Amino acid sequence: MKAGDHNMKKYIFVLSVLIVLISAAYAAAGEPTAAVEASVNQVLGVLKDSKLKGPDAKKIKTEKLRIIYKSMFDEMEFSRRTLTRNWKNFTPAERREFVDLFEQVLEKSYLDKILDYSDEKIVFYKETMIDKDKAEVQSKIITSSNEIPIDYRIILKDGKWKVYDVVVENVSLVQNYRTQFNEILADGTPEDLLKILRKKVKDQS
């Protein structure tokens, strides 16, 4: 009886050490996913909010969503990556305007898509650590007729994971915009690009 008890204790000790180790490993691996998932869930919370109805609903939802994605995305990183080397040809004032305009273009383009959301299932299924401070979190939206893969590339900055690229159906947004901006800047000035962006923002609203 006594010996059995001792064995039991030993067993529990080994087990608890194992569990602690495993949970620590799991926590380390799951952090990027947890960060993205938390933000996505916040977005879903706003979209599903049944109290938000009526004519003002869209406006209120938009405001609420803006706060969420401001903390979710790293718009500086996003913008800089689309400009790459061209970034240094922009003056700080031009950069500021570029980031601002680009953000507006993105918001206007994707907001309606996001507001269209109607209870599709979102599954986070894979996470790849690319670097110590970079990871890719893969998810998919399951609609009635389709599965849309959406991958988030995220970077750790000041202890927070922030999204710097979104890959929708295998197409990286950063790369897509990069080719477009490169083409414009190949024989245009930063001001030319800003002009095009200003016009785009105006046309969208």
Place this chain on the structure above:
Amino acid sequence: MKHTFFFLVITTWLILSFAPLCVADDQAAQDDGQTVSLSGDESGREAEKTSDRAGASPYDDDYDDDEYDYEDEPFSEERVTIDDPLEPANRAANIFNDRMYFWVLKPAALAYKFVAPEPARISVKNFFFHLGYPARFLNCLLQTDFAGAGEETGRFIINTIWGIGGLMDPAAGGKINLQKQDTDLGETLGVYGVGHGFYIVWPVFGPSSPRDSASFIDSHLLYPTSYFCPWYASTALTVFDYINSASLRIGEYESLIGAAIDPYTAMRNAYVQYRMKSIKARRARSLLFRDNETGQDATK
């Protein structure tokens, strides 16, 4: 027993709560290191720069060290471009396709969508996809993706019998879980290492390349309805397939175009990225060509 449990809970909690802090500290240290190395060297904007870190805004950083060239970026291998010697013709075809979509295809798809309920349209989509089995099977074999060929065959049998001739897709869900192997001859050639060549926009069919245009061959020769008589019966079915798929994807083209600064370039890049990644995925499944993927890419 009870103590062990509490010990467990507390240790787990401690580890969980301190792990992020450690990472954050690391990061802060790295950031500091970086600021030191980032001394400005462009004289023109020196005046606009503030020297102390607290006051420096990220907009003032030139980042003209190699870091922001993104050459060594983990995803750099995905940066793929395509030549576009036919650009004027392609742009014309692009405009033609755009008009076709907004003036013909979309109104037709909307009208059809109004009449046919979604489950019916999904069944139609499943059915047309089902008919593409011979082409997918053969391409899987050519790619030496025998597991894929098996999955496709399994899907064909299950969906023919339990999916009412392919109207439904019971093979994809639940315990069976046989996934679609949506592949074509262009991808097979890509797996073999054939490059995409240059960009072509086909009127009606859209973005393509010489390599991917090969997919017309298998999707015609191995598609059962191609052999229907008279010829317009087969064409009518193809058009029906087109309208049906469009009715399930309304809004996708619009949002791609809407978000683009230059729609033509955006489309071209999206096409190239998309094909490149599908071929990469196919290659990873291939028995013969898989090794190129795990080690250094032979094409680089």
